[in-house]
Amino acid sequence: MLKTVAYSLTALTIISVLALFLIRQRNEITELRITTGGQSGVYHTFGTRLAESLETHRHDSAPAISLDVMESSGSQENIQRIQNGQADFALIENHSIGNPKVRSVAGLYDETLHLLVNSDSSIECLNDLTGKKVAIGEEDSGTAIVAGNLLRFALGDDSTIDLVQESADQSIKAVISGELDAVFINSGLGSNLLRQALTNPTVRLAPIVLNRSDDPDQDDDSEEFISGFRTAFPYAQPASIPMLTYGQTPPHTIPSLSTRAILVCRRNLSPTHVHEMTEFLFQAMPEISTSITILQGLSEQQAQTQLNFPLHDGAFTYYHRREPGFWVVYAELIGLLVTLAVLAWSSVVAVASYARRTRKNHIDEYYTRIQNLDKKLAKADTPEKISEIVEQIRDVEKNAVKELTNEELRADESFVILQQMILSTISKHQATTKHK
8 A cells, every 4th residue: 555655656756847847848948158259250240140040039940049149359269168168159260279079060151361451561472571560360369370370381480570469450450550560360251340441541451372473373373372381271271352342342353261160069068959059050041141141052061061170969960860869859858767766766665664664563563452452361250351352352353454455564474473462362261261
């Protein structure tokens, strides 16, 4: 009886907790963090648009996820936040340096290296930067990595250049004022930061080529130069800044190089969340790309190729159209159920132990009653008193059998001892009665 009640209560508890868990999971919004870049950059714009789209489509196609958009100094700070668990998603350049805690979600677009110079300067190639004061982005930023590698490859030694490491906003102002001769900015084509900078007549774009050239085939030479650079920096690709990308600038195509911007995440982020975010990313891409035109035409095939960091399992299952496995989707639920099962079993053991102790104490009460009746029977001096006491012993026996049937007593050695006590007491006094 007690065992049945204990099992029933345990099952009811597990079912109730499971139901509450599922209801909570259905209604709960998971809050995740995405680290981007400066407010005027494409990274921050992308993160903001993605977060807004999640909110807009909360009751439509969006997963139950919200994004907290964090500003940063760039790729390397974003990498550090991912590695330290301070962010869940991040936008970085593909050549950024990270450890195995970083996983790719999607390659997004190409970032083109822009060389902005003061319009009064004579800078027309990388060799012209010798002896000049040049900004290459903030320390450990993705731009600093690619620009630093490029200058060392092109010039052999960047010590001939006065390198400055500061933010793009500060550097552009310094180029305009003449405090700097040039600044490298690695960004998606058409970014607002560059568009605003190039509206100022004191700033112009210079080509990413090794030497000056009036040769119309200069673009071909630049591609050979970038191809050579790839032996030292394999993440670069030959690229160009199309004519009139920034209003009336440039007046003709400018040769350059590009790297890739990618969305990454923590390795230990839930595969379900990553799968949902990857799926939603492509659902929301037409909406997001209205304000970030370089995202237009992004395909799933492009998004998962040539990535520096391995794909997260959640992104992999999306690209290969495999739903996350049962154990992946319900890992948290399974863990909860295992915990509940352990607790339930502990409860059952505790209840059973208590029941055993209770039954033991209960059978001891019967022992005491029989012993007391045995003493009374020994003192009885008339057949009537003896019959009355024997009847009481029979009543005790009936009650004991009834409780045994109801599982309030156990059919074990203790009950057998009780029966023997009853039979022995009755038999002894029946014998005494005959002698009397």
